[in-house]
Amino acid sequence: MVGRGELTDKAWAAIAPLLPAQSGQRGGRCRSHRQVINAILWKERTGAPWRDLPERYGPWKTAHERLR
Secondary structure (H helix, E strand, O other): OOOOOOOOHHHHHHHHHHOOOOOOOOOOOOOOHHHHHHHHHHHHHHOOOHHHOOHHHOOHHHHHHHHO
C-alpha cells in the first residue's frame, strides 16, 4: 500500500533499474532503496527536521546519509 506522497508502483518501476544493486552492503541490515527514497520525499514534502522522520521509514540517519 502506498501512502500519500510515497512512490507509486509505477514510479518505482521507472526508477528502480537506475539504482545500484543492494547486495554486498557492509554492516547490518540494509534499508531498501524504496524505503529511503520515500523517507527523503517525506522530508522534502513536510520540511520537518530529520529527527522527526516517522519510524516506518527507518532510522533518520540512514535516509540523511544516503541523500548526502
